[in-house]
Amino acid sequence: MLTEEDYAKVAKEALIQYPIMCEKLVYIGKSDNVTFRVHTNDDNQKFLIKIHISTSSNKSKDNIESELIWLEALAGDTDLTVPAPVRNLKGDLVTDISTDHSNNKFIVTIHHWVNGEVLYREPTSSETANLALLMAALHKHSMQWNAPDGFNRPVYNSDHLFSSLNQLKQLVNLKIIPSEAFVHVEESAHKIANLIQSFERSQSNWGIIHSDLHESNYVFYEDIPRPIDFSNCGYGFYLFDMAETFLHLSFENRKIFIASYSKVNQLQENYYELLEAFFIWSIIRNFAFHSLNPNEQQSLAESFPSVIQDYFIKYLNGENFLLN
Incomplete structure (x- = not known):
């Protein structure tokens, strides 16, 4: 198992291949990923170095490179700080590193450091x-941007939904969550899948999305x-992107978000129905992600009954829940 010192050696080896004079690694x-902040002799110029260690199929070299291609386009085409x-x-955007002290090969990327403060609270x-x-602004760019050939990012579609559902079902098999409650999750997933399949994709509702814009990621x-x-980031519905963020916002802030967003991009007539469906999908996705960590499974089990009652049953009964 590699130590922090081992990864620091990998980072220093990678930095040799970049036009960056490193003064200190933090x-x-x-x-x-294993991440370090790179300090230079200019206090206003810092960098983030990532040593990619995930073996997920979504973390292949071309997948990582595609993420950086969009980031580079956003930096060049917009006024956003990314x-x-x-x-x-x-x-090259991606660097392969082999070091003398390890038999492992590493994929390394370097980003400009983004100054700012994490909120650690409701905005x-x-x-x-x-x-x-x-x-x-992210969606506006996505609507107008043409991804190059070979661009490879995850697709947030019904297959992704059912993949999350199957992962979450492992907690039923482990008897951590009750099967009678999970029925509501399965029924909701099938209802959402039917909606997705009937939802015609267009340039105005589908494209590259962040898909994880919550308080730890801005x-x-x-x-x-x-x-x-x-x-x-990957291909998905713009409303799914919004629903993911709504998981972390109060009722009142969701209303404010919709009003502010609508000043830039017009929402379609049935946006509310879709937002509620995608909100349920986001819960399934997030529960599935956290279920992979054995240390979080018990807390998921404890919150599961109230989540079923407050969201899934209401969704299946056609009761509105997103803004009130």
Whole structure:
């Protein structure tokens, strides 16, 4: 098992291949990636280095490169502050690293550091309005941008929905959540899938989305939100992107978000029905993700009954729940 010091050696080996003079490396953390902040002799110029260690099929080299292609386009085409990638001395977005101290091969990427503060709380009404404008700007770019050949990112469709459902069902098999409650989840998933399949995709409702814009994946700088993690970006409905963010907003802030977003991008007539369906889908996705961690399974089981009552049963009964 590699240590923090081992990963630091990988980072330093990678930095040789970039036009960056590193003064200091600061370890940030480890998840799907091991991350360091790169300090230079200019306090205003910092970088984020990622050592990609996930073995997920969504983390292949071409998949990672595609994420950076969109980030590079966003940085070049918009006024948004995003973690724009840095190309290495060969002009590549992704760098392969092999080191003497390890038999492992690593994929490394470097991004411009995005200054700002994580909220660690519910955003205020004005912050929520600005967050909606950020999402609207991302969607506006997506509507107008043509991905290059070979662009490879996840697709958030009914297959993805059922993949999450099957993952979550493992908690039933482990007798962590009751099968009689899970029936409501299965029925909801099938209802959502039918809606997805009848929902005609168009340039105005489907494209590249962030898909994970919550309080850990954006920072605020002088009251302006900046997205900082695009690792789950992929093809999906713009309303699904919004529903994911709604998981982390109060009823009132959801209303503010819709009003602010609508000033930039017009919502379709049946947007509310779709938002509620995609909100349920987002719950399934998030529960499935956290179910992979044995340390979180018990807390999921404890929250499951109220989530079924407050959301799934209401959704199946046609009761509105998203804004009240």
